[in-house]
Amino acid sequence: MNVLVYGIAGTMGKIVYNTLKNHPTAKAVCGVDKFANQADFDIPVYTDIKDVKEHVDCVIDFSVKAALPDILSYCTQNNIPCVLCTTGYNDDEIASINEASKSIAVFRSGNMSVGVNALVKLVKEAAKLIGMASDIEIIEQHHNKKIDAPSGTAIMLADAVKSQMDNLEIVNGREGICGKRTQNEIGMHAVRGGTIVGKHEVLFIMNNEVVTLKHESENKGIFAEGAIRAAEYLINQPAGLYNMQDMLF
Ligand SMILES: NC(=O)c1ccc[n+]([C@@H]2O[C@H](COP(=O)([O-])OP(=O)(O)OC[C@H]3O[C@@H](n4cnc5c(N)ncnc54)[C@H](O)[C@@H]3O)[C@@H](O)[C@H]2O)c1
Structure with a gap:
């Protein structure tokens, strides 16, 4: 080829x-x-x-x-x-x-790694099982040279959640008097610094318990x-x- x-x-x-x-x-x-x-x-x-x-x-x-x-x-x-x-x-x-x-x-694909794409599948499954009972937040971390946010992978993960649940909208970061969180939000948070290759966490936050699905790229x-x-x-x-x-x- x-x-x-x-x-x-x-x-x-x-x-x-x-x-x-x-x-x-x-x-x-x-x-x-x-x-x-x-x-x-x-x-x-x-x-x-x-x-x-x-x-x-x-x-x-x-x-x-x-x-x-x-x-x-x-x-x-x-x-x-x-x-x-x-x-x-x-x-x-x-x-x-x-x-x-x-x-x-x-x-x-916003992410070409096998592990992240396995994570996408796991996130869909978690959204199906506990999405309705959870506040869902996505945290992504990358190196300080990245020019876009949220990362393509974070968007893929949000899309995976959305494919299983209706009426969700992405809320990028929060600041000021932004009001109480609603059930219709997926919160997205971008951390930038140093040489981090890529870390993604999807949090399913329920009352008194949190399920976190996480992937880290080392190389x-x-x-x-x-x-x-x-x-x-x-x-x-x-x-x-x-x-x-x-x-x-
Ligand atoms: N899908 C994935 O798995 C994945 C993984 C890593 C990076 N990325 C993405 O790949 C892209 C590149 O990442 P990078 O870290 O290599 O960036 P980089 O800035 O190091 O490289 C980009 C290259 O494109 C060149 N370029 C700029 N404008 C051009 C043009 N009009 N025509 C031709 N070349 C041009 C630049 O000279 C540079 O060499 C980014 O969008 C990044 O988010 C995707």
Whole structure:
């Protein structure tokens, strides 16, 4: 499998590039990054995806949401599947991803780790069992370079709760005289500092007892491994929208 690594000069892009060096069945054939130094890579790296000349089987993207239109037009024009790992998309951007998935295979997940996706399943189960009796709060913690909040994973976890319960709305942080908590809230809290790779906790707070489901990422390699596994899965799928739940469970 020939992979184009989009955002190759970034933290995650470099990890994907290095992971692919030792991969038995996939290799990076080129990269794209607005701010890359070609000397850091032994494959061609472009500043514009339109200039790519290599044969590409799949794009793996860890970059910024502003790159989405370029990635989707390259992939739809050339009929190439893409794994979108970038987070922070708004509703219009998600709509453009859905539209592209009518003609190409698109994989999107706010978190590419196996453990987090197992957590999503456990959160759905807990929401089914005790959600109605609980106040549900989500706390996420990340490094001080993260540019979006709440994290894509926290949103996935909130969506997992919402899939089991009606009329819930996300309340991001609380400040001032914000009034009493209602039963219709999922409270979201973002902690930022140092080099924390990613911690997520979902609290089901009942009267006199709390159930906490928690995941901690120790190393960013888990996201690169998951993205490459997703690419291998995706190149054998028809056009459509896929996520980690489809691939794993
Ligand atoms: N889904 C997951 O499991 C997962 C895991 C980790 C990070 N992420 C997400 O991946 C994204 C990247 O994370 P990172 O830590 O590698 O960030 P980063 O800032 O280190 O890297 C981003 C790279 O994109 C490049 N870039 C910026 N604008 C560009 C453009 N228009 N075209 C091409 N390249 C451009 C930058 O030069 C940089 O090299 C973030 O959205 C992050 O939240 C997702």
